[in-house]
Amino acid sequence: MPDYYPRIADNELADRLRSIGAVLIDGPKGCGKTETASRLARSVVRLDTDAGARALVGLNPESLFDQEAPVLFDEWQRVPEIWDQVRRHVDDLRQRGLYILTGSATPTDARELHSGAGRIGTLRMRPMSLSESGHSTGEVSLAALMAGEEQRAKRTEVSVPELLERIVIGGWPALLGEDERSAR
Incomplete structure (x- = not known):
């Protein structure tokens, strides 16, 4: 199994x-x-595991921003104050591609945070598609189908039982090499 499967989100993020x-x-x-x-x-x-970084947000946040960009603030919601710090730095520096924030949860006090409009864009990421995991050729585009474009694909090598197994396993990167029983 590869260390990393290229994602559609890679190009979207760039x-x-x-x-x-x-x-x-x-x-x-x-x-x-x-x-x-x-x-x-x-x-x-890594704001989830680095207690020193979490402390620096309140004590000396500039030190967290004095790194080569783009800087990834992973699990940013653990220290919601970082949001306004990122927004302020984007305003002050007036540059693109400075910061990436990742997180699975919205802070409980999110209503007090600035929206980030014009400074912080959003990329919604989902589990891997069959095309990303290598279980489909991706020849048929759902976007093209929705736009009314005719789509044709070669006959697939994936059987219906195999497809059902892939549905059960899902597109979670950590489960791609697992069998159906383990994934369940």
């Missing part, structure tokens, strides 16, 4: 970083947010 100061990647736990963000980040601050 595009957003070229157009805005910071990007929030949100989505369910275990869908690959941190791994995807880590591919583009030059610096990583």
Whole structure:
């Protein structure tokens, strides 16, 4: 099994970083947010496991921002104050692609945070598609179908039972190499 499966979100994140100061990647736990963000980040601050980094947000936040960009603030919701710090830095520096925030939960006091409009873009990440996991060719585009475009694909090698097994296993990166019984 490969260490990393390329994701559709890889290109979407790169595009957003070229157009805005910071990007929030949100989505369910275990869908690959941190791994995807880590591919583009030059610096990583793990707010879930680094007590020193959490303390610095209140004591000396500038030290967290004095790193090579883009800086990934992983599990940002653990220290919600980082949101306004990121927004302020984007305003002050007036540059793009500075920060990436990842997290699976919204802080309980989120209503007090600035929206981040114009400074922090959002990328919603979901579990892997069959195309991303290598279980489909991706020849048929749902977007094209919805746009009324005719779609044709070669006959698939995946049987109906195999497809049902893939549905049960799902697109969670940690389960891709597991069998159906283990995934359940």
